[in-house]
Amino acid sequence: MLAPQTEEAYRRLRRMILSLELRPGEPMVERRLEERLGVSRTPIRTALQQLSREGLVVRSGRVYTVAPVDLAELEEAFEFRQWLETQVVRVAAARRPKAQELRDLLASLEADLDPEVELEKATDFHLALARLTGNRFVVAALAQVLQRIYRARYLEITRPKGAEAALSDHLTLIELVQEGRGEEAALFMQQHLERSREALLRSLEGSALLTRP
Structure with a gap:
């Protein structure tokens, strides 16, 4: 401490x-x-x-x-995160969990909250999904990659409508997982992360914030 x-x-x-x-x-x-x-x-x-x-x-x-914001590292991190989180929702959906914990997290999100608070709660949401797998190594791996791309995620959530779009997607993911629709949840998670990645890279492309190998 x-x-x-x-x-x-x-x-x-x-x-x-x-x-x-x-x-x-x-x-x-x-x-x-x-x-x-x-x-x-x-x-x-x-x-x-x-x-x-x-x-x-x-x-x-x-x-x-x-x-610096390293584009090559971001691409690798997003790719790893996509592999990991699509499997997370497949496994979580197969377990048919009660999603009250996730709903409580989402209920605490508000559009006018401080961006860093919103991002911390979004992180809590994704880690809570990972905990539904019952695998501590999955949770640790996701926590690590989310930390490595934290600054990029901050930029993403502060873009216009970024936080609202994330909240809507999270609600859909909860429904799919709770209903045991694992493959649909995995596809939706893939699309969710790809939209986030593309929006972020569009805002960064050509920027002096980036470094390239």
Whole structure:
């Protein structure tokens, strides 16, 4: 658990990176961050280490910079996520679970919520689906890939109608899983993720935010 000042520094820096207030490739100069955040250097340094573990900043020597958005990595991550989550809903539907937990999660989503809150709840939804498989390794693998593409997902959910489209798709997925329609759920999940991927890549293509191999 992070100390209060470190937690505050971490959350503020994370939000600044996700919202592109701090741009990819921008150096994270500790002295400037002290002035900007109004906290001491030690909490900032610890926060940067945590952000590095999440892939949001990279370190070269003693200097941290905001990590670039790597198109090749995004493509691989989206491909892996699609393979994983289509199988997740097949298995979940075969078990015919009660979906009250998922409905409770969705009921807590509101269109005017803070984007980071909406994204955290969307993450909770996908992980809750994965837990319906009863396989802890599946849950861990999905959590890892969702974390690696967190910044891209943030950009996706903040596009016009992005959060609303995700909510509508999640409701459909719940119905298909609850009714045991595994193949339909897998196809719908594939389409859901493909729409998300295409919208994101359209917004990023040609952008200075991207790096390519």
